[in-house]
Amino acid sequence: MSTTRNVxxxxxxxxxESLNRKLAKALIAIAPPxxxxxxxxxxxxxxxxxxxxxxxxxxxxxFKARIAAADAVLFVTPEYNRSVxxxxxxxxxVGSRPYGKSAWSGKPGAVISVSPGxxxxxxxxxxxxxxxxxxDVPALPQPEAYIGHASKLFDEQGALxxxxxxxxxxxxxxxxxxxxxxxxxx
Ligand code: FNR
Numbered sequence: 669m670s671t672t673r674n675v676x677x678x679x680x681x682x683x684x685e686s687l688n689r690k691l692a693k694a695l696i697a698i699a700p701p702x703x704x705x706x707x708x709x710x711x712x713x714x715x716x717x718x719x720x721x722x723x724x725x726x727x728x729x730x731f732k733a734r735i736a737a738a739d740a741v742l743f744v745t746p747e748y749n750r751s752v753x754x755x756x757x758x759x760x761x762v763g764s765r766p767y768g769k770s771a772w773s774g775k776p777g778a779v780i781s782v783s784p785g786x787x788x789x790x791x792x793x794x795x796x797x798x799x800x801x802x803x804d805v806p807a808l809p810q811p812e813a814y815i816g817h818a819s820k821l822f823d824e825q826g827a828l829x830x831x832x833x834x835x836x837x838x839x840x841x842x843x844x845x846x847x848x849x850x851x852x853x854x
Pocket of ligand 1: 681682683685686687688689746747748749750751782783784785786787788789
């Protein structure tokens, strides 16, 4: 695999000190070739309104163009009330319309949920997968990634403290790279 594969990372938290954003940055730092990953911001998006779906605001057009240009999409999300944070669901909805013009269709996906709690955002992870089925985003089934106790993972600079977590994430990205190759030409 010599060609670069551009992966858009969607982070489901807008918090400055977000653990999910720290994890996304750690992924960017360890991404193996051919993966080239970058965070596509979602906090600037307006709340979806079907009234403007045929003539959307510029922020929506720009966001859809970024997703359309990516080879793959990776979601790194907290769990809010056992489900997907509204800000991430909004971005998914914004990118999905108008019907038949979704930016997500066919992009190989992966889901990582991150929480300071013990369950590692399992509920959000699987609720998100439900939407991805409808959006025709084939989501990497294994390894599953429910990253719990996440407030202990990072040092003061936001770097991963723990070798076993780094190794797990690297293995996940290597498997995801193969998944992208298998699914991108569907
Ligand atoms: C949470 N949190 C949370 N955690 C969890 O494991 N399961 C849950 O259902 C919830 N629900 C929830 C709802 C709301 C509205 C908030 C603000 C928080 C805690 C959450 O995991 C914690 O705040 C994380 O640190 C959020 O992720 P970031 O912002 O650090 O990436």
